[in-house]
Amino acid sequence: MCALKAVLSQTLCRVYQPVLIMTITGGSVKCARSFSEAAHVRNTLRWDLSPDEFRSQTESLITRVKKFYDNVGSLNLDDVSVENTLETLAEAKLEYASSRHVLDFPQFVFPSKEIRSASTEADKTLADFDVEISMREDVFKRLTALQAKLQVDVSPEGKRFLDRLVTLGRRKGLHLSKEVQEQIKVTSKLISELCIEFNKNINEDNTSLVFSEHELGGLADSYLSGLERTADGRYKVTLEYPHYYPLMKRCHNPETRRKMETAFHSRCKEVNSTILEQLIQLRAKVSSLLGYSSHANYVLEINMARNACNVSDFLDTFYETLKPIGIKERKYILALKKRECLMRGQHFDGIINAWDLPYYMNQVEQCKFAVNKDKLIEYFPLHVVTEGLFSIYQELLGLTFSEVEHAHVWHHDVKLYSARDTDTGQEIGHFYLDLHPREGKYGHAACFGLQPGGRGPDGKRRLPVAAMVANFTKPRKNWPSLLQHHEVETYFHEFGHVMHEICSKATYSEFSGTLVETDFVEVPSQMLENWVWEKEPLRRMSRHYKDGSPIPEDLLDKLIASRVANTGLMNLRQVVLSKVDQTLHSSSFADTAQVFTKHYQDILGVPATPDTNMTASFSHLAGGYDGQYYSYLWSEVYSADIFFSRFKNEGIMNPKVGKEYRKVILETGGSVDGMVMLKSFLGRTPNQDAFFQCKGLTKSH
Numbered sequence: 001m002c003a004l005k006a007v008l009s010q011t012l013c014r015v016y017q018p019v020l021i022m023t024i025t026g027g028s029v030k031c032a033r034s035f036s037e038a039a040h041v042r043n044t045l046r047w048d049l050s051p052d053e054f055r056s057q058t059e060s061l062i063t064r065v066k067k068f069y070d071n072v073g074s075l076n077l078d079d080v081s082v083e084n085t086l087e088t089l090a091e092a093k094l095e096y097a098s099s100r101h102v103l104d105f106p107q108f109v110f111p112s113k114e115i116r117s118a119s120t121e122a123d124k125t126l127a128d129f130d131v132e133i134s135m136r137e138d139v140f141k142r143l144t145a146l147q148a149k150l151q152v153d154v155s156p157e158g159k160r161f162l163d164r165l166v167t168l169g170r171r172k173g174l175h176l177s178k179e180v181q182e183q184i185k186v187t188s189k190l191i192s193e194l195c196i197e198f199n200k201n202i203n204e205d206n207t208s209l210v211f212s213e214h215e216l217g218g219l220a221d222s223y224l225s226g227l228e229r230t231a232d233g234r235y236k237v238t239l240e241y242p243h244y245y246p247l248m249k250r251c252h253n254p255e256t257r258r259k260m261e262t263a264f265h266s267r268c269k270e271v272n273s274t275i276l277e278q279l280i281q282l283r284a285k286v287s288s289l290l291g292y293s294s295h296a297n298y299v300l301e302i303n304m305a306r307n308a309c310n311v312s313d314f315l316d317t318f319y320e321t322l323k324p325i326g327i328k329e330r331k332y333i334l335a336l337k338k339r340e341c342l343m344r345g346q347h348f349d350g351i352i353n354a355w356d357l358p359y360y361m362n363q364v365e366q367c368k369f370a371v372n373k374d375k376l377i378e379y380f381p382l383h384v385v386t387e388g389l390f391s392i393y394q395e396l397l398g399l400t401f402s403e404v405e406h407a408h409v410w411h412h413d414v415k416l417y418s419a420r421d422t423d424t425g426q427e428i429g430h431f432y433l434d435l436h437p438r439e440g441k442y443g444h445a446a447c448f449g450l451q452p453g454g455r456g457p458d459g460k461r462r463l464p465v466a467a468m469v470a471n472f473t474k475p476r477k478n479w480p481s482l483l484q485h486h487e488v489e490t491y492f493h494e495f496g497h498v499m500h501e502i503c504s505k506a507t508y509s510e511f512s513g514t515l516v517e518t519d520f521v522e523v524p525s526q527m528l529e530n531w532v533w534e535k536e537p538l539r540r541m542s543r544h545y546k547d548g549s550p551i552p553e554d555l556l557d558k559l560i561a562s563r564v565a566n567t568g569l570m571n572l573r574q575v576v577l578s579k580v581d582q583t584l585h586s587s588s589f590a591d592t593a594q595v596f597t598k599h600y601q602d603i604l605g606v607p608a609t610p611d612t613n614m615t616a617s618f619s620h621l622a623g624g625y626d627g628q629y630y631s632y633l634w635s636e637v638y639s640a641d642i643f644f645s646r647f648k649n650e651g652i653m654n655p656k657v658g659k660e661y662r663k664v665i666l667e668t669g670g671s672v673d674g675m676v677m678l679k680s681f682l683g684r685t686p687n688q689d690a691f692f693q694c695k696g697l698t699k700s701h
Helices: 007-011 038-044 051-073 082-104 113-134 137-149 156-171 178-204 241-250 254-264 269-289 295-300 308-344 357-369 373-379 382-397 485-502 523-533 535-540 553-564 567-584 592-604 631-650 655-666 674-682 689-694
Strands: 022-025 028-031 208-211 235-238 399-403 415-421 427-434 446-451 465-469
Touching: 051 082, 051 113, 051 137, 082 113, 082 137, 082 156, 082 446, 113 178, 137 156, 178 269, 208 254, 235 241, 241 254, 241 357, 254 357, 269 295, 269 592, 295 308, 308 357, 308 567, 308 631, 357 373, 357 553, 373 485, 373 553, 382 399, 382 485, 382 535, 382 655, 427 485, 446 485, 465 485, 485 523, 485 655, 523 535, 523 631, 523 655, 535 553, 567 592, 567 631, 631 655, 631 674, 631 689, 655 674
Parallel strands: 427 465
Antiparallel strands: 022 028, 208 235, 399 415, 415 427, 446 465
8 A cells, every 4th residue: 555656656647556465354444464473484384385375375274264254153142151152253364364365366476476366266156255254143142242242351452353354244144144144245246346356356456568769758768778679679668667757757758758658557457347347346245235335434434534435525625725726727738738749849739638738747856956867767776766765774773683694585686684672682573575577477576464463372472464566677787776766765665564563562463564554554655655755754764876876955955845846737637536536436337437538537627548447557455545545635635734743843863752652553553543543643633834844835833
């Protein structure tokens, strides 16, 4: 989950903000995990399963977990207790979450297509099982009986866990008739299968286009040298991030950009458009059976926003604030386009096309802020950014990272690290970094929880494990991996999710790390993006790849000033995607391409490219953010308040504030409400002032 910002990414491609991969587990949307006691992660996380082992281990896991549920479901209602009901289910959930990800994670990262397919099949089988265990009416009755008799012999977190299980049971219709339950079960299984298929189609897409050197005019030699050549000397350009985004921002041939934009937003168009439209109908059916007016209202009930009306009001307020800024920015872009068309002898059509936006937004940065992107990228070699990022996170949060040597990983590019508390030396978790693209790999940037933290049945704590997956340019002979500034921001954001995962101290795995309200989950990592817009952190994570020299002061000043570039259009893009999501999930059926086209034109003021359907590759809609994409904007309001109210005021590298943040926000996980955490850390109710100030939309007081 998370944030590709800066000109193009924040505006046009932020739909591909790293998202936490979600699966339907235990009746709720939650992050997929996997088992290993972090202290022995090298021995227990296996990445060498054969296809047959995927099948056998999937069956074994289902058998083990089902036994826990059977034991609870067979209890006499008068005999239920915290120990034999609540703690048994806690153990079952930890066992399940702790074993699952070895089976369902490889589909996103494994080099072998055969293994990816085996993992996908395991995920489908487990998704069906998720529905089965989430709809155990016998278990639900024991939980409600325990809830009715429970007085004070349980911790606040234990009571929250019990209340959550009962709530989730009701949200699965376990208080309704058998006939309705069966309809919900069958439909929910189909939804899970379709979501897996939707994302598999995107991951396996390997579309590429071929262009001549002339058609790639405006792109740097360093870009061209990284492309595969065809037999006739032309260049093969894929739709992977390191190829697509630089081309869209720098290529001055509009026809090349049009072809790329058309291909990018036509990925899986036929098959995934059909799947998404099926999902919309099926989700609406389940919501109706449960008594909700729409799927949006169903999913929002347990979020901070509570209902679709509140989300609509929130987005409408944003739109009204941003609308005049967007109009002004479009006029400026149109003037830039007219000037360039005259200069290059190209036809000026008088409109801003979808393939024009990233290119001219990049021009805005150059014209208004004079940010030299070609020069800037030379100061962000990946290994230097990683070194600086580690330094900042360790100092701020009181942690120490060390690479695990000879770690068992799924690809030789992957590295494993141990994290310890600096003061006590106690190990708190492990994390993997998988940072470069390869065929069949998950195409965006994401944090995957591989093992939740939580108390085991032996009373000892299971430590959390996470993986950051990204697609930064691979180093080549005599040429290191160099990051665009927006990629540095993505790195900081995703690593923020990693910290949220491994700093968790929740007792129950159900509340580990990022298992918070969906519209709160982005808050911690979005907050940490601010460090890549401040001088001291930027100096720490940068130096020239050739001579190690620092970024020149004037270039640094221009970069920081450019943060407000294209503010209106970037945030209006987020409003578009949020409105599309809300519209689709407030309906019982929809023409997805038509809905996107309408909102894109009405809100952003730009026509969608004909014969494309961006929603067919909108992975959030099949990855746990259905009806909840607004949460990126929603949570950014809170993250800005945290940064400017505490860190900016008290010192962005102030370890006292950093450790308080770690304790109040990161360690707590989902064991308390997001709003409670915010009020505790801020010392007051949060507000929107800081968000609009940092976007340059209001004057600072």
